[in-house]
Amino acid sequence: MAVEKPFDITTTTLESAINWARSNSMWPMPFGVACCAIEMMAALMSKYDASRFGSEVLKFSPRQSDLLIVSGRISLKMMPVLMRIWEQMPEPKWCISMGACASSGGVFDTYALIQGIDQFLPVDAYIPGCPPRPEAFIEALMVVQEKAREGKASTQAYTEKAQQV
Amino acid sequence: MGNALIVFDPTTGPPIAQRVQAQFEGRLLRGYQEGLQQGFDVTAEVAPSLLAFLRNDLGCTCLVDLTAVDYAKYPEAQPARFGVIYILLCPETGARVKVRAFVADSAPRLATAVPLFAGADWAEREVFDFFGIVFEGHPNLKRILLPDGYRDHPLRKGYPLRGKGERADFEVYRAFTG
Numbered sequence: 001m002a003v004e005k006p007f008d009i010t011t012t013t014l015e016s017a018i019n020w021a022r023s024n025s026m027w028p029m030p031f032g033v034a035c036c037a038i039e040m041m042a043a044l045m046s047k048y049d050a051s052r053f054g055s056e057v058l059k060f061s062p063r064q065s066d067l068l069i070v071s072g073r074i075s076l077k078m079m080p081v082l083m084r085i086w087e088q089m090p091e092p093k094w095c096i097s098m099g100a101c102a103s104s105g106g107v108f109d110t111y112a113l114i115q116g117i118d119q120f121l122p123v124d125a126y127i128p129g130c131p132p133r134p135e136a137f138i139e140a141l142m143v144v145q146e147k148a149r150e151g152k153a154s155t156q157a158y159t160e161k162a163q164q165v
Numbered sequence: 166m167g168n169a170l171i172v173f174d175p176t177t178g179p180p181i182a183q184r185v186q187a188q189f190e191g192r193l194l195r196g197y198q199e200g201l202q203q204g205f206d207v208t209a210e211v212a213p214s215l216l217a218f219l220r221n222d223l224g225c226t227c228l229v230d231l232t233a234v235d236y237a238k239y240p241e242a243q244p245a246r247f248g249v250i251y252i253l254l255c256p257e258t259g260a261r262v263k264v265r266a267f268v269a270d271s272a273p274r275l276a277t278a279v280p281l282f283a284g285a286d287w288a289e290r291e292v293f294d295f296f297g298i299v300f301e302g303h304p305n306l307k308r309i310l311l312p313d314g315y316r317d318h319p320l321r322k323g324y325p326l327r328g329k330g331e332r333a334d335f336e337v338y339r340a341f342t343g
Contacts, residue, residue: 076312077310077311079335111332
């Protein structure tokens with residue numbers, strides 16, 4: 001007689017269990033520097049309620065966060081600060097580039113602005129829009145959750161490049 | 166005084182224009198009334214003494230704003246290329262005074278207003294940052310908004326919108342995209 005598997009036990013690997021836990025407890029580090037931050041706040045507050053996805057713990061401390069949300073335009077002078085914040089976040093970590101300015105410079109094709117933070121940071125999800133709706137933010141959050149569940153992050157290429165510098 | 170709203174009436178208010186005209190006879194480029202605000206155009210040499218007179222003798226103790234304009238492509242001819250604009254407020258009467266100091270194009274220089282108005286400190290740094298006007302005697306005249314290594318003054322007319330290669334030449338860029 002074969003040994004029957006009890007119904008209340010599921011077998012899995014430890015890694016996928018950890019990834020599942022991570023994906024459902026994203027702690028965002030909000031880097032809100034412009035109007036996109038207003039939509040980000042709306043997405044995190046009660047109406048759109050990012051805490052449904054386990055992301056309610058906003059930490060304005062990069063050392064306790066694993067999801068950087070860059071919402072707004074980044075100037076040449078701000079970029080080193082942003083990179084320092086990114087470096088302070090413990091791995092594994094993810095990054096959302098929210099809105100046209102963070103992703104491409106937007107309409108601000110000027111002397112002072114970074115034309116897309118992905119020149120410096122590994123971005124996992126881009127949100128189009130000027131500014132994007134909170135629904136778009138939630139979709140990006142779900143994209144990052146999916147990556148976390150699969151154990152993926154865009155940090156690998158970045159780390160190699162940063163070590164060369 | 167209390168908390169009553171004071172509306173400056175040029176007919177009954179303090180005779181700022183007359184006092185300034187009398188004190189600076191022949192040294193003003195122009196004096197004019199703009200709404201309820203009185204304006205005086207002066208050269209860079211006269212500006213410090215006019216500001217001191219307005220503050221110490223006429224009670225304009227509040228520096229509301231300090232900024233600059235580049236008149237290089239202005240349709241009407243101006244006395245000099247740069248105009249540094251001080252907007253003063255007299256808290257006693259609510260009178261507002263605009264002083265415009267014209268600064269020449271080559272090596273623009275102007276005496277600092279920080280000893281008179283402590284609030285001029287960062288505003289003068291900003292004008293220096295974007296227009297390259299040097300405020301002599303300023304306690305800490307360095308860039309305030311742009312990165313320290315920036316070489317030009319981008320609010321001058323003729324400066325290209327996309328810069329002169331600063332975006333590609335900035336040190337963070339060099340490290341990561343070079």
